Amino acid sequence: xxxxxxxxxxxxxxxxxxxxxxxxxxxxxxxxxxxxxxxxxxxxxxxxxxxxxxxxxxxxxxxxxxxxxxxxxxxxxxxx
Amino acid sequence: xxxxxxxxxxxxxxxxxxxxxxxxxxxxxxxxxxxxxxxxxxxxxxxxxxxxxxxxxxxxxxxxxxxxxxxxxxxxxxxxxxxxxxxxxxxxxxxxxxxxxxxxxxxxxxxxxxxxxxxxxxxxxxxxxxxxxxxxxxxxxxxxxxxxxxxxxxxxxxxxxxxxxxxxxxxxxxxxxxxxxxxxxxxxxxxxxxxxxxxxxxxxxxxxxxxxxxxxxxxxxxxxxxxxxxxxxxxxxxxxxxxxxxxxxxxxxxxxxxxxxxxxxxxxxxxxxxxxxxxxxxxxxxxxxxxxxxxxxxxxxxxxxxxxxxxxxxxxxxxxxxxxxxxxxxxxxxxxxxxxxxxxxxxxxxxxxxxxxxxx
Ligand code: SF4
Numbered sequence: 001x002x003x004x005x006x007x008x009x010x011x012x013x014x015x016x017x018x019x020x021x022x023x024x025x026x027x028x029x030x031x032x033x034x035x036x037x038x039x040x041x042x043x044x045x046x047x048x049x050x051x052x053x054x055x056x057x058x059x060x061x062x063x064x065x066x067x068x069x070x071x072x073x074x075x076x077x078x079x080x
Numbered sequence: 081x082x083x084x085x086x087x088x089x090x091x092x093x094x095x096x097x098x099x100x101x102x103x104x105x106x107x108x109x110x111x112x113x114x115x116x117x118x119x120x121x122x123x124x125x126x127x128x129x130x131x132x133x134x135x136x137x138x139x140x141x142x143x144x145x146x147x148x149x150x151x152x153x154x155x156x157x158x159x160x161x162x163x164x165x166x167x168x169x170x171x172x173x174x175x176x177x178x179x180x181x182x183x184x185x186x187x188x189x190x191x192x193x194x195x196x197x198x199x200x201x202x203x204x205x206x207x208x209x210x211x212x213x214x215x216x217x218x219x220x221x222x223x224x225x226x227x228x229x230x231x232x233x234x235x236x237x238x239x240x241x242x243x244x245x246x247x248x249x250x251x252x253x254x255x256x257x258x259x260x261x262x263x264x265x266x267x268x269x270x271x272x273x274x275x276x277x278x279x280x281x282x283x284x285x286x287x288x289x290x291x292x293x294x295x296x297x298x299x300x301x302x303x304x305x306x307x308x309x310x311x312x313x314x315x316x317x318x319x320x321x322x323x324x325x326x327x328x329x330x331x332x333x334x335x336x337x338x339x340x341x342x343x344x345x346x347x348x349x350x351x352x353x354x355x356x357x358x359x360x361x362x363x364x365x366x367x368x369x370x371x372x373x374x375x376x377x378x379x380x381x382x383x384x385x386x387x388x389x390x391x392x393x394x395x396x397x398x399x400x401x402x403x404x405x406x407x408x409x410x411x412x413x414x415x416x417x418x419x420x421x422x423x424x425x426x427x428x429x430x431x432x433x434x435x436x437x438x439x440x
Contacts, residue, residue, distance in 0.1 A: 003268070004267075033219055033332050034332065046220065052326070054324050056323065
């Protein structure tokens, strides 16, 4: 039930509504909980609301972190 | 993506080298589903256990509360609007679906805003939205109440059964019968609440808490981040799911929660009464509170005969340990909510691992 799906904002209209593209479906949502959301950004959509603006750089960073972790793990395995 | 695949294989290999016995609870029903689907549980060495937790909002709704809703829907002029997940949850005498079959006006909506619109379209009816869900969902319901006030819609009401996750985690960590060494924390609840509540938990109980995303690689990485903390003999709260979860959470959503709701004691299936774990509509918005508008009976929880959902929700047993699992209880004929809800542990296990038992 806490399911959230990423959608990209393709238009923003007055009174805090926006249309997002979720897997090629266009749905109208409220952005009242993410007032800073901009056209083109990815947001996490839940129950007809954008709940958070997603950060693509963070996704990259997450991969970098994974690689970093791998290095740390290697150090650990050598120690053992 | 191939790169990711290689990294995933490395991650699995790395996890398999772990020798300590560690049980991690995946708190969230969406994780339970994702983990069951990925088969990750089977790839882990025997000493690392993944236990399903209380994070399925439909499943933890108390039986008495479900029975009260079933009584409510028979009131005249009432339309009950609900998320679809609630329709088949068995009450003591019937489910919402059966009540609808007998003539109650119950409509499934995707968003609480649809229910506000419905109220504005049917000014002579009273539309009650059934507020189920954790911190992910409660702000959307709060925002719908604020929108109803702004639109001067006066026939929209909410029956709030919303619950807060951290107080339930506190109960899990404090219960000597539940062996959980670390938490895979819910990605989407954490969008709203951020890292701080887990910092307190990690510190107080000295157990690692990692907010994790829902892709296979997210989950593996979350597990590794927990294992690393064990190697370092530390217990921190960390975010793996960085592309969506910010350290502070979503302050706008938090302020909606503060304005529209107040914290109250509430009862959970499996976990009992937990202080400060429920959200009731605040006095400021009491004209939208279905409890003030309608007589909502206070009904005792009558356990469903033979169903072990309560123990499953607290990680005490695995769905495979329930004697009814797969035989008398299956998705076509669900006996308890853990088999009804898509993200219920019984439904997830039935769909992806119907035969094997993981927790001995
Ligand atoms: S298998 Fe069915 S009866 Fe058994 S605990 Fe799960 S929902 Fe309840």
